[in-house]
Amino acid sequence: MLPGVSTLGEPLTRALGPKTARALEAAFGMGTVGDLVRHYPRRYYTRGELTDLSSLREGDHVTVLARVDHVGTHQMPSKGRNAGRAEVIITDDRAKLVLTFFWRHAGGRYVVKPLVPGVVGMFAGTVSRFRTRLQLVHPEYELLPGAPPNADLTPELAAEFAAEMIPVYPASAKASSWMIARAVKTVLDPLDAGEDPLPAELRERHGLAGRAEAIRAIHRPLDQADLKRARERLKWDEAFLLQAALAQRRLAAAAMPAMPRPHVDGGIADEFDARLPFTLTAGQVAVGETIAGELACAYPMHRLLQGEVGSGKTVIAIRAMLQVVDAGGQAALLAPTEVLAQQHYRSVTGMLGPLAQAGQLGAAEHATGVALLTGSVGAAARRSALSDVFTGDAGIVIGTHALLEEQVQFSDLGLVVIDEQHRFGVEQRDALRAKAADNRPHVLVMTATPIPRTVAMTVYGDLEVSALRELPRGRSPIATTVIPVGEKPAWLERAWHRLREEVAAGHQAFVVCPRIGGDDGPGNGTGKGRAAEEDYEYADDPDDIGADGDDGKRRPPLAVADVAPMLAEGPLAGLRLGVLHGRLPADEKEAAMRSFSAGELDVLVATTVIEVGVDVPNATAMVIMDADRFGLSQLHQLRGRVGRGKAPGVCLLVTDSPPGTTARDRLDAVASTTDGFELARHDLELRREGDVLGASQSGRRSGLRLLSLLRDERTITEARDRAWELVAKDPFLTEHPGLAGMVAEIVDEERAEYLEKA
Numbered sequence: 001m002l003p004g005v006s007t008l009g010e011p012l013t014r015a016l017g018p019k020t021a022r023a024l025e026a027a028f029g030m031g032t033v034g035d036l037v038r039h040y041p042r043r044y045y046t047r048g049e050l051t052d053l054s055s056l057r058e059g060d061h062v063t064v065l066a067r068v069d070h071v072g073t074h075q076m077p078s079k080g081r082n083a084g085r086a087e088v089i090i091t092d093d094r095a096k097l098v099l100t101f102f103w104r105h106a107g108g109r110y111v112v113k114p115l116v117p118g119v120v121g122m123f124a125g126t127v128s129r130f131r132t133r134l135q136l137v138h139p140e141y142e143l144l145p146g147a148p149p150n151a152d153l154t155p156e157l158a159a160e161f162a163a164e165m166i167p168v169y170p171a172s173a174k175a176s177s178w179m180i181a182r183a184v185k186t187v188l189d190p191l192d193a194g195e196d197p198l199p200a201e202l203r204e205r206h207g208l209a210g211r212a213e214a215i216r217a218i219h220r221p222l223d224q225a226d227l228k229r230a231r232e233r234l235k236w237d238e239a240f241l242l243q244a245a246l247a248q249r250r251l252a253a254a255a256m257p258a259m260p261r262p263h264v265d266g267g268i269a270d271e272f273d274a275r276l277p278f279t280l281t282a283g284q285v286a287v288g289e290t291i292a293g294e295l296a297c298a299y300p301m302h303r304l305l306q307g308e309v310g311s312g313k314t315v316i317a318i319r320a321m322l323q324v325v326d327a328g329g330q331a332a333l334l335a336p337t338e339v340l341a342q343q344h345y346r347s348v349t350g351m352l353g354p355l356a357q358a359g360q361l362g363a364a365e366h367a368t369g370v371a372l373l374t375g376s377v378g379a380a381a382r383r384s385a386l387s388d389v390f391t392g393d394a395g396i397v398i399g400t401h402a403l404l405e406e407q408v409q410f411s412d413l414g415l416v417v418i419d420e421q422h423r424f425g426v427e428q429r430d431a432l433r434a435k436a437a438d439n440r441p442h443v444l445v446m447t448a449t450p451i452p453r454t455v456a457m458t459v460y461g462d463l464e465v466s467a468l469r470e471l472p473r474g475r476s477p478i479a480t481t482v483i484p485v486g487e488k489p490a491w492l493e494r495a496w497h498r499l500r501e502e503v504a505a506g507h508q509a510f511v512v513c514p515r516i517g518g519d520d521g522p523g524n525g526t527g528k529g530r531a532a533e534e535d536y537e538y539a540d541d542p543d544d545i546g547a548d549g550d551d552g553k554r555r556p557p558l559a560v561a562d563v564a565p566m567l568a569e570g571p572l573a574g575l576r577l578g579v580l581h582g583r584l585p586a587d588e589k590e591a592a593m594r595s596f597s598a599g600e601l602d603v604l605v606a607t608t609v610i611e612v613g614v615d616v617p618n619a620t621a622m623v624i625m626d627a628d629r630f631g632l633s634q635l636h637q638l639r640g641r642v643g644r645g646k647a648p649g650v651c652l653l654v655t656d657s658p659p660g661t662t663a664r665d666r667l668d669a670v671a672s673t674t675d676g677f678e679l680a681r682h683d684l685e686l687r688r689e690g691d692v693l694g695a696s697q698s699g700r701r702s703g704l705r706l707l708s709l710l711r712d713e714r715t716i717t718e719a720r721d722r723a724w725e726l727v728a729k730d731p732f733l734t735e736h737p738g739l740a741g742m743v744a745e746i747v748d749e750e751r752a753e754y755l756e757k758a
């Protein structure tokens with residue numbers, strides 16, 4: 001390395017010295033110069049602009065730019081002879097904020113000495129409340145050499161600050177924004193950013209800045225235009241690297257051998273079609289043909305099937321599985337919850353009838369076996385299921401996570417179907433796929449969560465996508481109404497009345513609550529493994545989705561354990577009520593679902609265990625309690641449980657959130673449209689909203705920093721086209737070694753990050 005030149009890979013200890021490096025490592029996990037320069041400012045103060053102090057909230061760690069307005073010092077003789085306190089009032093010219101400093105010894109007072117009225121500085125600390133006022137106690141601060149009345153500045157320094165936009169970094173108590181700024185400046189001056197990962201002709205074509213230039217400008221922009229160019233270029237890096245990685249992944253997967261599983265005339269699949277009680281929709285036929293064709297290929301299918309709730313994806317999956325079984329292979333169906341796995345098992349065995357009874361009396365000629373594997377299948381049943389999977393007697397294997405366990409060995413796994421993919425990570429898809437012996441199995445993933453195009457391109461970019469846009473004929477739309485119990489308490493009465501009417505007409509209903517209740521604590525979920533059933537008994541964290549006024553003092557959300565008895569004794573007295581949630585033993589869950597399906601229960605009071613996939617066509621009404629505690633997509637999924645038959649569905653969203661709040665707007669959005677794609681977009685928008693000053697100044701360690709899946713659709717689309725062109729020509733990027741290295745680095749981080757949040 002040349003003396004005085006640093007590279008992106010250089011350790012921060014070398015570039016900055018151990019003390020600063022340790023602080024940055026502790027605060028943000030940074031190890032190299034590259035990590036530091038990718039820690040982008042979260043905003044910029046332009047000279048003369050002060051932070052809006054009225055927007056601060058208690059508990060936020062903030063960095064504010066403000067002017068000292070007034071300083072008062074007081075003795076505190078009770079604490080010691082030289083003990084004292086200073087109150088420094090800072091202002092943005094409208095609101096004020098108090099800085100409080102304490103000291104025990106005479107030397108302590110010097111910390112406030114530079115704070116004289118008129119100076120402008122950055123102050124960082126955690127906002128706390130003392131009586132009615134917000135304050136920062138012992139904030140870190142750095143004064144700007146602006147033009148304080150009594151500052152003695154060199155003219156050069158003053159000039160530099162006059163021209164500059166001041167970067168404000170995601171900071172923490174141990175690493176202040178200006179400490180980071182200084183560190184960045186130190187590494188930027190001698191930085192050699194290395195080979196530009198974007199090919200020159202691409203930069204020219206899209207008018208993009210060079211990488212070295214962009215890195216400089218995002219940290220030290222000359223003006224807004226300079227900054228804009230830098231951001232545009234760095235967004236391209238994010239989008240392009242990810243798309244290149246996905247293109248490589250897809251190309252590599254397609255190069256793997258797979259066993260072709262062509263359609264067999266006169267097999268189970270054909271018989272199944274003949275027995276179907278309905279005609280397939282045009283969309284189902286078209287997607288079915290695509291899949292049938294791909295299953296017959298000698299390289300693996302990787303297809304995402306997106307379809308509105310109730311669009312009939314299951315039947316497509318069954319037909320694909322049967323084609324593989326006819327061709328001599330096995331098919332596995334992975335479901336995110338026990339309830340759903342059991343339901344799939346019931347409906348597959350039900351629809352197949354004698355076709356699913358291999359080895360039993362009265363089985364059809366080429367019948368196959370269907371095995372169910374979930375965490376709570378009894379030991380004996382499990383042994384026999386495992387054996388059937390191993391020998392191949394079970395052509396179709398349905399299960400939850402239990403399918404991923406090591407003991408589960410297939411004879412010849414030809415197709416993996418993953419239902420409600422949004423509940424699973426890529427790792428689970430891969431884990432199941434790895435169970436195929438020599439060849440790669442074909443993979444079909446299904447989701448009802450409508451995914452905005454950009455997200456699909458980003459997260460599922462290695463999959464081909466099919467969509468089912470139409471619902472089977474004869475479906476009636478679901479009417480959704482918000483029941484605002486705050487303003488219209490009488491409406492709740494009417495909601496229960498409405499539910500009784502549905503039951504009187506021979507239909508069934510769900511009542512959904514956010515919480516199980518009884519002895520559950522808020523630590524119920526593990527936070528990891530979103531697909532685990534216990535995890536989403538709770539609604540999505542409303543903090544994530546922009547709930548208003550969440551000051552931690554809200555009452556706990558309504559629980560099944562409380563609501564069910566209340567209904568049984570009150571408004572729904574006399575109806576047959578059942579209860580379903582994830583903490584029930586498996587056999588009770590199964591029994592509850594079974595009796596509800598069989599019409600032996602009128603009303604099922606449940607948590608979100610029924611969110612995905614549950615299919616009881618006779619259910620026509622759903623009342624969702626504390627609806628504001630659920631995510632938008634979640635509400636959309638939930639209401640998809642009703643109106644699946646001929647009769648119209650009704651969904652009532654009960655809430656006490658007042659009109660005009662974000663919470664209420666979200667519910668109104670759900671009520672106003674049944675278009676899942678529109679709602680998904682809305683959801684994404686709201687999730688981004690939490691990013692207000694101070695809300696989260698801590699840096700993100702990885703992932704998409706600048707690129708917004710919502711706003712940068714054009715960049716993402718263009719980057720994708722360019723990346724795919726490039727990878728098609730040069731699959732291993734041998735002509736672009738810099739790019740190849742960065743691509744390898746970036747992919748896992750980003751996928752993991754989005755999936756965690758999704």
Ligand code: ADP
Nearest residue numbers: 278279280281309310311312313314315472615
């Ligand atoms: P989802 O796409 O949400 O998984 P399902 O596969 O559970 O939807 O299908 C919903 C319901 O629609 C099921 O009862 C299924 O039997 C029924 N169904 C599927 N396809 C058709 C069709 N073409 N005509 C009528 N009903 C259908």
Ligand code: MG
Nearest residue numbers: 313314419613
């Ligand atoms: Mg489904």
